[in-house]
Amino acid sequence: TLTQKLAGVFKKVRGWGSLTEGNIKEGIREIRLALLEADVSYKVVKSFIDKVTEEAKGEKVLKSLTPSQQFTKIVHDNLVELLGGAPADLGIKSGGISVIMVVGLQGSGKTTTCTKLAQWVEQNFGKKPLVVAADPYRPAAVEQLVLLCRKSQIAVFNRENARPPEICAEALRHAKENSFGAVIIDTAGRLEIDETMMEELVEIKKRIDPHEILLVADAATGQVAVTVAQGFHERIGITGIILSRMDSDARGGAALSMSYVTGRTVSFIGTGEKVEDFERFYPDRIASRILE
Amino acid sequence: FSKKAEKKDEIIPEIEEILITSDFGVEFTQQIISELEKRVGAYEREEVLAVLREILKERISLASRAPQPAQDSRMTVHLVFGVNGTGKTTSIGKLAFRLKKEKRRVLIAAADTFRDAAIEQLSEWARRADVPVIRQGQGADPGAVVYDAIDAAYSRKVNDLIVDTAGRLHNKERLMEELKKISKILDKKAPGETQNRLLVLDATTGQNAIEQARQFNEYTGVDGIILTKLDSSAKGGVACTVSGMLGVPILWAGTGEKIEDLVSFNIDEYIDILLS
Numbered sequence: 113t114l115t116q117k118l119a120g121v122f123k124k125v126r127g128w129g130s131l132t133e134g135n136i137k138e139g140i141r142e143i144r145l146a147l148l149e150a151d152v153s154y155k156v157v158k159s160f161i162d163k164v165t166e167e168a169k170g171e172k173v174l175k176s177l178t179p180s181q182q183f184t185k186i187v188h189d190n191l192v193e194l195l196g197g198a199p200a201d202l203g204i205k206s207g208g209i210s211v212i213m214v215v216g217l218q219g220s221g222k223t224t225t226c227t228k229l230a231q232w233v234e235q236n237f238g239k240k241p242l243v244v245a246a247d248p249y250r251p252a253a254v255e256q257l258v259l260l261c262r263k264s265q266i267a268v269f270n271r272e273n274a275r276p277p278e279i280c281a282e283a284l285r286h287a288k289e290n291s292f293g294a295v296i297i298d299t300a301g302r303l304e305i306d307e308t309m310m311e312e313l314v315e316i317k318k319r320i321d322p323h324e325i326l327l328v329a330d331a332a333t334g335q336v337a338v339t340v341a342q343g344f345h346e347r348i349g350i351t352g353i354i355l356s357r358m359d360s361d362a363r364g365g366a367a368l369s370m371s372y373v374t375g376r377t378v379s380f381i382g383t384g385e386k387v388e389d390f391e392r393f394y395p396d397r398i399a400s401r402i403l404e
Numbered sequence: 405f406s407k408k409a410e411k412k413d414e415i416i417p418e419i420e421e422i423l424i425t426s427d428f429g430v431e432f433t434q435q436i437i438s439e440l441e442k443r444v445g446a447y448e449r450e451e452v453l454a455v456l457r458e459i460l461k462e463r464i465s466l467a468s469r470a471p472q473p474a475q476d477s478r479m480t481v482h483l484v485f486g487v488n489g490t491g492k493t494t495s496i497g498k499l500a501f502r503l504k505k506e507k508r509r510v511l512i513a514a515a516d517t518f519r520d521a522a523i524e525q526l527s528e529w530a531r532r533a534d535v536p537v538i539r540q541g542q543g544a545d546p547g548a549v550v551y552d553a554i555d556a557a558y559s560r561k562v563n564d565l566i567v568d569t570a571g572r573l574h575n576k577e578r579l580m581e582e583l584k585k586i587s588k589i590l591d592k593k594a595p596g597e598t599q600n601r602l603l604v605l606d607a608t609t610g611q612n613a614i615e616q617a618r619q620f621n622e623y624t625g626v627d628g629i630i631l632t633k634l635d636s637s638a639k640g641g642v643a644c645t646v647s648g649m650l651g652v653p654i655l656w657a658g659t660g661e662k663i664e665d666l667v668s669f670n671i672d673e674y675i676d677i678l679l680s
C-alpha cells in the first residue's frame with residue numbers, strides 16, 4: 113500500500129530536520145505511481161503532485177518527527193478535499209417538480225441507477241418519482257427500465273415513436289398533471305465525442321430545464337475519465353457524478369479525475385445490481401481506497 | 405553527445421505519456437520504455453517510433469499465435485463472458501451477423517437469464533443477424549439453457565454456437581462459480597468440439613481489466629479477447645497488457661453500436677491509431 117511504501121521511503125530518516133530533498137522526491141514518486149495505478153488520469157496526477165510537493169517541502173514535514181505520517185496525511189487530506197470534502201446531496205427542491213437528467217457512456221449503469229435514484233428520492237425526500245424511458249435506440253432498453261421500475265413499484269413513462277426531447281417534454285407535462293414530485297430521465301449511452309448525440313442532450317436540457325444533470329460512470333473507468341467528464345461538462349454542465357459498480361475491486365481513481373475537471377463531486381455510488389444497492393459517497397472512503 | 409541526451413529527455417516522457425494515457429498501465433509502460441532504451445541508437449523520432457512499434461508487436465499476442473481449431477470438429481462453441489456493461493450481448497449480435505455472412509450455420513444461446521430484458525435484447529440482435537436463439541424464461545437455470553442449446557446445435561448441425569452470459573464482477577465468487585459450471589457443461593456435452601472462451605473487455609476500462617482477466621482466466625480460461633468501444637476516446641491499452649500477460653490474442657474489436665461494427669483486430673492499424 114502507499115502508506116507502507118511511504119513508511120519505507122522515510123524509515124531511514126531519524127529525528128527532526130534530517131529530511132532531505134531526496135527523501136521528498138522519492139516519496140512524491142511513490143505517490144505518483146500509486147495514483148496512476150489507481151487509474152487517476154495523467155494530467156490530474158500531474159497537478160495533484162505539484163500541489164502535494166509544495167506542501168511537502170513546507171514547514172510541517174521538514175520539522176516533523178514522523179515525516180512519513182505527515183506525508184501520508186498531506187496526500188489523504190488533499191484527496192478528500194479534491195473529492196469534495198463532505199458528502200454531497202441531491203438538489204431536490206421542496207416545492208414543484210425536481211427534474212434529474214441521467215447521462216453517461218454506453219453501459220455505465222444509467223438505467224439501473226435511475227431506478228435506484230427514484231427509490232432514494234421517494235424514501236429520503238418523500239417525493240413521488242416518475243422515471244422516463246428516453247432511450248429509444250438500444251434494443252429492449254425501454255423493456256429493461258419498465259421491468260426494473262415495476263419490480264420496485266416506481267412509475268415509468270414511455271412513449272413509442274417519439275424522439276427523446278419530445279418524450280421528455282411530454283413526461284414533464286404528465287408529471288405536472290399527475291402530481292409527481294420528481295422526474296428522473298434515463299438517456300441512451302453515448303460518447304462525448306459523438307456530436308449528434310451530445311446535441312440531443314443539449315436539446316433535452318433546453319426542453320425540460322433540469323435541476324440536476326448526473327454523470328454515471330463505471331468505478332473502473334480508466335484514463336479517459338477526465339476526457340469524458342470534461343466532454344459532458346462542457347456541453348451540458350454536469351451537476352454531480354455517480355460512480356457505479358463500486359462493489360468491484362476497482363480503485364476508483366476515476367472519481368478524482370472527474371471531480372477535478374468538473375469541479376463537481378461524486379454524490380452517490382452503486383454497490384450492486386439491486387435497487388437498494390445505492391449509497392451516499394464518502395470522500396474519505398475513496399481516499400483510503402486509493403491509498404490502499 | 406549531449407544532443408542525444410536532450411532528444412532522449414524530450415521523446416521518452418512523450419512516449420510515456422502516450423502509453424499511460426492509453427491505459428497501458430505503469431508497469432507495462434516501464435517495461436516497454438526500458439526495452440526501448442536498450443534498443444534505440446540515436447533518439448530520432450522516426451527511429452524511436454519504429455522501435456516502439458516493434459516492441460509492442462512482440463509483446464501483444466497475435467491472432468496468428470492463437471490455437472488452431474480442432475481437426476475434425478465441425479462446431480465451434482463460443483462462450484462469451486465479462487463484467488457488467490462491457491458489450492457482450494451486442495458483440496454476440498455482431499459476431500453472429502458476421503459468421504452468418506460467411507455462410508456458417510450459427511445458433512445463439514440466451515444464457516443470461518438474470519438481468520431484466522437481457523433475453524429480449526439478445527433476441528432482437530439475433531433477429532437482426534437472422535440467426536435462431538435458444539432461450540428459456542427469465543430466472544431459468546443458465547446451465548439448463550446451455551444444455552438445450554448444445555442438443556439443438558448438434559441436431560441442426562451448427563458450425564458456431566455462441567453463448568451469452570450475464571455480466572458478472574470478477575470478485576463475486578458465487579457468480580464466477582456459476583460461470584465455471586456453464587463452461588464445464590460446454591466441455592462435457594460438446595467434447596470433441598473447438599471451445600472458444602471469449603473475454604469481453606471495454607476499452608474505457610482502466611487497470612482493473614488486469615484483475616478481471618486474471619480471475620476469468622482462473623475460472624474458465626481465456627482463449628481470446630473482444631475489445632469493445634474502440635470508437636470511443638479510449639485506446640484500450642490495458643487489453644494489450646492483458647493479451648501479453650495471458651498470451652492470448654485480441655480477436656475482435658467493437659467499433660460502434662451497429663451490427664456491422666465489429667472488425668478483426670489488426671495490430672498494425674491499432675498501433676497507427678495509438679501513435680497518430
Ligand SMILES: Nc1nc2c(ncn2[C@@H]2O[C@H](COP(=O)(O)OP(=O)(O)OP(=O)(O)O)[C@@H](O)[C@H]2O)c(=O)[nH]1
Pocket residue numbers: 216217218219220221222223224225247250253299300301302356357358359381382383384385389488489519571573
Ligand atoms: N455489480 C454491479 N452491477 C451494476 C451496477 N450498476 C449497474 N450494474 C450492471 O451493469 C450493467 C449495465 O447497466 P445498465 O443500467 O444497463 O447500463 P446503462 O448505462 O443504462 O447502459 P446503456 O443504456 O446501454 O448505455 C447491467 O448488467 C447492470 O445490472 C452496480 O452498482 N454494481
Ligand SMILES: Nc1nc2c(ncn2[C@@H]2O[C@H](COP(=O)(O)OP(=O)(O)OP(=O)(O)O)[C@@H](O)[C@H]2O)c(=O)[nH]1
Pocket residue numbers: 218219250301303487488489490491492493494495516519522569570571572632633634635636657658659660661665
Ligand atoms: N460505442 C460503442 N458502444 C458499444 C459497443 N459495444 C457495445 N456498446 C454499447 O454498450 C452498451 C452495453 O452493451 P451490452 O451488449 O448490453 O453489454 P453487456 O456486456 O451485454 O451488458 P450486461 O449483460 O448488462 O453485462 C450498449 O449501449 C451497447 O450499444 C461498441 O463497440 N461501441
Ligand SMILES: [Mg+2]
Pocket residue numbers: 222223224247253299300301
Ligand atoms: Mg440504459
Ligand SMILES: [Mg+2]
Pocket residue numbers: 492493494516522569570571
Ligand atoms: Mg448482456
